[in-house]
Amino acid sequence: xxxxxxxxxxxxxxxxxxxxxxxxxxxxxxxxxxxxxxxxxxxxxxxxxxxxxxxxxxxxxxxxxxxxxxxxxxxxxxxxxxxxxxxxxxxxxxxxxxxxxxxxxxxxxxxxxxxxxxxxxxxxxxxxxxxxxxxxxxxxxxxxxxxxxxxxxxxxxxxxxxxxxxxxxxxxxxxxxxxxxxxxxxxxxxxxxxxxxxxxxxxxxxxxxxxxxxxxxxxxxxxxxxxxxxxxxxxxxxxxxxxxxxxxxxxxxxxxxxxxxxxxxxxxxxxxxxxxxxxxxxxxxxxxxxxxxxxxxxxxxxxxxxxxxxxxxxxxxxxxxxxxxxxxxxxxxxxxxxxxxxxxxxxxxxxxxxxxxxxxxxxxxxxxxxxxxxxxxxxxxxxxxxxxxxxxxxxxxxxxxxxxxxxxxxxxxxxxxxxxxxxxxxxxxxxxxxxxxxxxxxxxxxxxxxxxxxxxxxxxxxxxxxxxxxxxxxxxxxxxxxxxxxxxxxxxxxxxxxxxxxxxxxxxxxxxxxxxxxxxxxxxxxxxxxxxxxxxxxxxxxxxxxxxxxxxxxxxxxxxxxxxxxxxxxxxxxxxxxxxxxxxxxxxxxxxxxxxxxxxxx
Ligand code: SER
Numbered sequence: 001x002x003x004x005x006x007x008x009x010x011x012x013x014x015x016x017x018x019x020x021x022x023x024x025x026x027x028x029x030x031x032x033x034x035x036x037x038x039x040x041x042x043x044x045x046x047x048x049x050x051x052x053x054x055x056x057x058x059x060x061x062x063x064x065x066x067x068x069x070x071x072x073x074x075x076x077x078x079x080x081x082x083x084x085x086x087x088x089x090x091x092x093x094x095x096x097x098x099x100x101x102x103x104x105x106x107x108x109x110x111x112x113x114x115x116x117x118x119x120x121x122x123x124x125x126x127x128x129x130x131x132x133x134x135x136x137x138x139x140x141x142x143x144x145x146x147x148x149x150x151x152x153x154x155x156x157x158x159x160x161x162x163x164x165x166x167x168x169x170x171x172x173x174x175x176x177x178x179x180x181x182x183x184x185x186x187x188x189x190x191x192x193x194x195x196x197x198x199x200x201x202x203x204x205x206x207x208x209x210x211x212x213x214x215x216x217x218x219x220x221x222x223x224x225x226x227x228x229x230x231x232x233x234x235x236x237x238x239x240x241x242x243x244x245x246x247x248x249x250x251x252x253x254x255x256x257x258x259x260x261x262x263x264x265x266x267x268x269x270x271x272x273x274x275x276x277x278x279x280x281x282x283x284x285x286x287x288x289x290x291x292x293x294x295x296x297x298x299x300x301x302x303x304x305x306x307x308x309x310x311x312x313x314x315x316x317x318x319x320x321x322x323x324x325x326x327x328x329x330x331x332x333x334x335x336x337x338x339x340x341x342x343x344x345x346x347x348x349x350x351x352x353x354x355x356x357x358x359x360x361x362x363x364x365x366x367x368x369x370x371x372x373x374x375x376x377x378x379x380x381x382x383x384x385x386x387x388x389x390x391x392x393x394x395x396x397x398x399x400x401x402x403x404x405x406x407x408x409x410x411x412x413x414x415x416x417x418x419x420x421x422x423x424x425x426x427x428x429x430x431x432x433x434x435x436x437x438x439x440x441x442x443x444x445x446x447x448x449x450x451x452x453x454x455x456x457x458x459x460x461x462x463x464x465x466x467x468x469x470x471x472x473x474x475x476x477x478x479x480x481x482x483x484x485x486x487x488x489x490x491x492x493x494x495x496x497x498x499x500x501x502x503x504x505x506x507x508x509x510x511x512x513x514x515x516x517x518x519x520x521x522x523x524x525x526x527x528x529x530x531x532x533x534x535x536x537x538x539x540x541x542x543x544x545x546x547x548x549x550x551x552x553x554x555x556x557x558x559x560x561x562x563x564x565x566x567x568x569x570x571x572x573x574x575x576x577x578x579x580x581x582x583x584x585x586x587x588x589x590x591x592x593x594x595x596x597x598x599x600x601x602x
Contacts, residue, residue, distance in 0.1 A: 001112070003244045003258050003346070007063060009111045010087045014061035017103065019089055022056055024064045027083075028300050028309055030483070036309055037067035041088035042162065042216075042235055048092050049174055049216050051230045058094035063087055063240070067293060069312060072319065075289045076282035078205055078252045082316065083293035085240040093231025097179075100213050100234045101139045104181060108211070112247050118184045120200045120207065121145060124159065124177030125152035129166065129226050130218070133158075136179045157201050160214040160235075169220040174229060178214040181238075182207045183246040208253075210246050211238035254285050261342040262288045269335065270327045283323035290320040291340045298357040299349040301482040301494065303590050304364040317364045321372070322404050330372065333365025355592040368402065375403030376411070383415050391426025394419070398427075399434065459579045459601060460491040462523060462572040465555060466513045466582070467493055467599060468539065469564035474508045475501070481539070482594050490585065490600040497595045506584050513582050514602075516555070516563050520577035525553045525570060533567050540567035 011021055025044040029035050038044075041064035048054040064086045074080040091100065108114050121140050126132030132152070140150050152158075155165040161175025169175055182200040184207050194206040201207070216233040218226040245253040254263060254274075263274050266284055274284045294316045297309070304314040317336075324331040337358045344351040375397050382389060389412060397403040405427055409419045464484055471479045475497060482494040501509070527549045533540060538552045553572055556562030573579060581602030590596045 001244070001247045003240055003256060006112065006240060006243050006247065007085075007087070010107065011061055011063070013103075013107050013111055014059075014089045017059070019059040019061040020056040022060050022062045024062060026300055027065055027067055027296060028302060030309075036312060037069070038064065039066050039068050040064070040162065041066070041086050041090075041237055045090060045092075045235070046174065049229070049233045049235065050219070051093075054092055058092045060090040060092070061088065062090075064237075065296060067297075069293075072286075072315075075286055078254060078285070079208055079242060079245070081239075081241060081253075081289050081293075083289070083296055086237045087240055087243070088238075089234070089236045091234035093233060096232050096234060097136055097213075097215060098139055100236065101136060101179065102143060104211055104213060104236065105143050108181065112243060114183060114246055115186075116144070118186060119145070120149045120151060120182040120184060122151045122153050122158055122180045122182070122200060124179070125154050127155055127166070130177060133177050133179070133215075136215075140179075151200055153201060160212065160216075166218075166220070166226060169226075171220050171222050174216055174219045176215045176217045176233075178212050180209050180213075181211040183210050185246075185249065185251040187249055188251055205251055208242050208246060208251065210242045211236065254288060258346055259288045259292070262291060262339060265339040265342055266327075269331060269339065270324070270329045280327060283326045286323045287320045287339075290316040291336070292343055294320070294361060295340050295343050295350045295357050296347060298360055299347065299353045301353075301356075301594065303360055314364060317361065318368050318402070318404070321365060321368050322407055325372070325407055326410060330369065331365070332369055333362035333367075336365040337362040356594060358592075360591045371401045372403065372407075375401035375407075379403070379408060379411055383412070383417065389417065389419065389423075391423040391428075392430060394423070394427050395430035395434075398431075456488050456601065457486050458571050459573055460486045460599075461570075462555070462576065463513070463579055463582050463599060463601070464491050464493055465553065465564045465566050465568070465572070466516055466576070466579075467491070467509070467597065468495070468566065469555070470509045470512045470516075471495060471497075471597075473512060474505060490598050492596060492598050494590065494594055494596045496593055498593055500587055500589050500595055501597075506587070510582065510584050517576045517579050517581060520575050521556045521563060522575055523553060523555050523572045524558060525551045525568075525572075526558065527551055530567070536565060538565040538567050 015021065025038045027037050029038060041062055042049070045054075045060070054060065065083065066086050067083050069082050072082060075082055108119065109116050123136045123140070124130070124133040137150055141147065158178055158180070159165055159175060160178045161169045161173055163169045163173055166175065184200075188194045188206055194204045198204050198206055214235040214237075216235045217229050219229050221227050241253050241256060241258060244256040244258070245251065248256060254260070263284055266287055267273050275281060294313055297313045302309045302313050304310055304317060306314070321331055321336060340361060341354070341358070344354055350357060378401070379389070379397060382393065389408070394405055394408045397408060398405060412419050464486070468479070468481060478496060480496045482496060484494065485492045530540065530550050533550050533552045536552065540550070550567045551569060553566055553568050553570065554562050555564040555576060579601065582599055583602045584597055584599045586598040588596050
């Protein structure tokens with residue numbers, strides 16, 4: 001069964017049971033400084049789980065692409081990914097345990113045709129605050145599961161919230177006990193590589209968690225206690241990739257269709273097969289995983305850089321390339337993009353934006369390739385001269401060329417030289433020292449004091465709206481925002497446009513914005529629903545991320561002649577005159593069809 005068939009079966013199954021399909025949130029979250037990426041389907045639904053009415057009703061189904069990058073080292077096993085698709089169904093105060101568990105069973109045994117004898121479930125054993133989940137235990141029994149296949153665990157395994165166990169939940173966070181479903185792989189039941197006496201939640205890989213029904217019914221209060229939410233919800237999430245592996249009966253999730261084309265291409269690139277050596281398999285998996293996450297991030301307009309989302313992407317691309325070196329074969333940026341092209345057929349958004357993705361992936365790959373070449377030359381000539389390669393040397397190589405420590409260690413190993421744990425400590429020490437230095441220099445960004453900085457960023461925020469409207473007026477309505485970022489010194493604005501602006505166009509945009517500043521137009525906001533916002537001509541992005549009510553900021557007269565209307569959370573200046581004047585300081589083409597402009601207060 002292809003992963004696409006599984007997606008379709010899941011959506012159809014729940015639609016037949018009166019669920020409405022909702023669209024996924026984008027992967028990139030740029031409105032929350034604490035979270036870079038969407039990591040679960042629950043993120044966009046939090047207000048509705050707390051009791052707000054969802055416009056599409058009480059039964060929802062969705063497919064949420066998610067990114068979890070906390071522990072990239074886990075990716076080397078056979079079932080963890082930095083990007084995955086979560087199939088989800090939701091009851092917002094509607095059905096509860098009985099329907100949910102019966103449907104889970106029916107879907108996995110009838111639709112996916114998994115052998116019931118190989119399925120196990122887990123149930124919450126209770127703690128001092130929340131009782132043992134006897135109800136789920138009874139439901140599973142009545143469905144026909146033998147007691148030996150129903151396992152009780154505590155809050156560390158059978159409790160779900162975005163923060164983890166109840167103790168870790170911050171005030172206001174919601175969560176609840178859950179009931180997980182596990183598939184036991186017959187293929188490895190007698191393989192001595194896997195644990196002999198393991199249980200479903202053991203990490204050896206013989207059992208795979210393929211779905212989780214969270215009974216989202218508690219909220220953390222200020223006094224540290226949990227209280228019941230006004231409604232009892234169900235939040236089910238199951239990883240598509242793992243479901244596909246269970247259906248295939250193969251515990252190695254990297255053999256499913258979504259990965260295997262890429263694995264095959266890596267095989268041709270390096271000249272030997274997957275599953276030939278344990279260490280090498282890890283590199284195959286890391287490359288396949290990281291490339292898939294990278295193209296999905298690129299498809300949302302992220303470009304590699306040194307901060308936030310861009311840095312996460314850079315790390316993924318560089319780790320993928322580095323693992324080619326571990327496999328004994330360097331790779332060019334272009335060849336990397338050629339391998340990733342395999343993913344176009346699985347992800348429509350990747351296909352649609354392929355030109356941009358290819359250009360940026362291969363450009364970042366080429367940058368790293370050059371850095372690696374320089375680093376490699378320095379390292380091998382130092383080794384050749386018999387120089388001592390210590391922690392300081394390795395750090396210098398990392399700092400100046402971006403040459404990863406693991407690669408230094410590997411190359412030394414190939415030359416019969418051991419990089420000792422003491423030298424590793426010396427490297428880490430330099431690393432920490434440098435981090436502290438850069439932290440203090442970046443806090444210097446706000447040297448005028450935070451109050452002053454926030455005044456400047458507010459002005460730049462309003463300027464971003466002026467720039468967006470100005471670009472559309474001068475260049476045309478095809479201009480759409482691809483990203484934006486503000487520091488206390490400047491704003492950065494990425495937008496869709498085929499080429500860089502001519503000097504004349506830059507001047508026209510700049511003059512128009514400065515005219516609007518001199519006109520001292522009022523800036524005001526009102527709340528409305530998203531369709532109303534669209535109706536009044538407000539620009540907006542990623543519609544699915546907005547709540548029921550959005551704020552629309554108008555520059556000019558909201559009921560009469562206005563220059564800009566945008567859906568936005570603010571804050572903004574009250575009159576454009578406060579901005580003073582604006583200068584466009586730089587522009588660059590950052591990818592196929594995307595131009596980046598930097599502007600500062602004049
Ligand atoms: N919220 C749960 C999870 O992310 C189930 O969807 O695992």
